[in-house]
Amino acid sequence: EAPRDLEIGTAVWGQRDLLDYDRKNPTEFQRILAAEFSSITPENDMKWAEIHPEPDVYDFSGADAVVAFAKANNMEVRGHTLLWHSQNPEWVTQAAATWTCDEARAVLEDHIRTVVGRYAGEIYEWDVANEIFQDDWDAGGVRLRTEANPFLAACADDPVALIGDAFRWAHEADPQAVLFLNDYNAEGINTKTNAYYALAQELLADGVPLGGMGSQGHLSLQYGFDDTIQENFERFAALGLKVAVTEADVRMPLGEDGEPTAEQIALQAERYDAMLEACLNVAACTSFTVWGFDDERSWVPFVFPEGYATIMTGDFEKKPAYDALLETL
Numbered sequence: 001e002a003p004r005d006l007e008i009g010t011a012v013w014g015q016r017d018l019l020d021y022d023r024k025n026p027t028e029f030q031r032i033l034a035a036e037f038s039s040i041t042p043e044n045d046m047k048w049a050e051i052h053p054e055p056d057v058y059d060f061s062g063a064d065a066v067v068a069f070a071k072a073n074n075m076e077v078r079g080h081t082l083l084w085h086s087q088n089p090e091w092v093t094q095a096a097a098t099w100t101c102d103e104a105r106a107v108l109e110d111h112i113r114t115v116v117g118r119y120a121g122e123i124y125e126w127d128v129a130n131e132i133f134q135d136d137w138d139a140g141g142v143r144l145r146t147e148a149n150p151f152l153a154a155c156a157d158d159p160v161a162l163i164g165d166a167f168r169w170a171h172e173a174d175p176q177a178v179l180f181l182n183d184y185n186a187e188g189i190n191t192k193t194n195a196y197y198a199l200a201q202e203l204l205a206d207g208v209p210l211g212g213m214g215s216q217g218h219l220s221l222q223y224g225f226d227d228t229i230q231e232n233f234e235r236f237a238a239l240g241l242k243v244a245v246t247e248a249d250v251r252m253p254l255g256e257d258g259e260p261t262a263e264q265i266a267l268q269a270e271r272y273d274a275m276l277e278a279c280l281n282v283a284a285c286t287s288f289t290v291w292g293f294d295d296e297r298s299w300v301p302f303v304f305p306e307g308y309a310t311i312m313t314g315d316f317e318k319k320p321a322y323d324a325l326l327e328t329l
């Protein structure tokens with residue numbers, strides 16, 4: 001279902017979920033995917049390590065599978081991602097140790113033109129730059145990741161120039177795609193979104209084709225909830241940008257039986273719904289994407305000591321969170 005022009009999306013790992021069928025119920029998975037969603041974000045397939053594993057080798061198999069599935073089922077694709085500190089191939093990490101800024105720029109430009117160019121016209125939004133700010137509890141506080149991100153590190157003298165050019169290269173390769181910044185802990189008004197707000201103003205003043213600010217929406221019931229999401233979306237919209245919820249999930253610590261409590265289940269539904277409401281209330285919000293829709297395929301248990309993060313169980317049983325979202329739509 002898509003009210004106004006809002007896309008309702010999910011992440012799908014093309015290589016695992018569409019090609020290798022590496023999880024249970026692949027057929028039912030694909031049926032639900034096509035029936036319930038209007039947009040797909042490739043969960044890993046367009047990341048550097050997957051799509052550009054060696055300097056002269058691109059592997060488009062997973063990404064192609066996602067784009068083909070979307071096309072066959074009348075769905076849109078959100079591209080993800082071109083400039084990030086994580087999931088870079090070994091060769092990038094190694095070469096980066098000796099890169100000059102010019103060398104880093106050449107590698108990034110070639111990659112962006114190749115990947116964005118291949119899917120030109122088939123992708124409505126691209127997460128060009130992902131997680132480029134640190135958290136305020138990281139050493140040095142909220143600032144651009146000029147250490148962890150190999151490209152920003154090589155161009156640490158003027159990282160904003162590199163970020164701006166990444167958007168310019170992507171725009172030249174696909175003028176139709178709306179180009180996003182994207183990050184976690186970037187839902188409400190906080191030190192990180194303040195930094196993004198300042199960066200967005202700077203990029204726009206430089207004429208950079210920045211089109212949107214993505215809030216990932218990876219929430220945990222362990223932490224407090226910031227109810228300034230709509231306000232935050234509104235201030236980016238006032239700059240003329242689109243906004244989007246790009247990777248929503250709501251994880252939680254589970255008891256010894258591995259099950260959530262009734263209270264947690266209800267609270268999860270509230271948090272999902274709050275993110276969707278904020279998006280629906282701001283006309284500039286283009287898409288609401290969940291980061292996987294079933295617990296069987298969720299990334300959460302692999303990374304956090306938490307679970308039950310998606311809107312359906314591993315057997316595709318709909319949770320109250322699913323019902324809450326549907327009700328709001």
Ligand code: XIL
Pocket residue numbers: 043044130184216247299
């Ligand atoms: C995650 C994927 O879901 C996992 O399969 C992978 O092992 C690690 O990355 N923020 C992002 C996403 O922007 O790309 C991440 O996806 C989750 C956090």
